[in-house]
Amino acid sequence: MRFAPRAMRRGIKVMATGLSAQDVDRLEGGGTVPTLPLLRTLAKALDATLDVSIDAEETRVSFVPHAA
Numbered sequence: 001m002r003f004a005p006r007a008m009r010r011g012i013k014v015m016a017t018g019l020s021a022q023d024v025d026r027l028e029g030g031g032t033v034p035t036l037p038l039l040r041t042l043a044k045a046l047d048a049t050l051d052v053s054i055d056a057e058e059t060r061v062s063f064v065p066h067a068a
Helices: 006-017 021-028 036-045
Strands: 048-054 059-065
Touching: 006 021, 006 036, 036 048, 036 059
Parallel strands: none
Antiparallel strands: 048 059
C-alpha cells in the first residue's frame, strides 16, 4: 500500500475542512485546542463519528471511521 506524500495529505485536509495549511499543522502538532464545532467539521471531513469522553481525570477525543 502506498501513502500520499505529507503535503498532499495536508492539502486534502485543508480542502475538506476549509482550514488553512497553517491551522492544520498547528492542530496536528498540538499547538492549539480545537473547539467542539471544529472537531465536528473534522469528523465530517474524515467521514467518521466524533467520540468525546470526559471524566474526572481525563478527556479523550477520537474519530471512529464509518463502515465502508
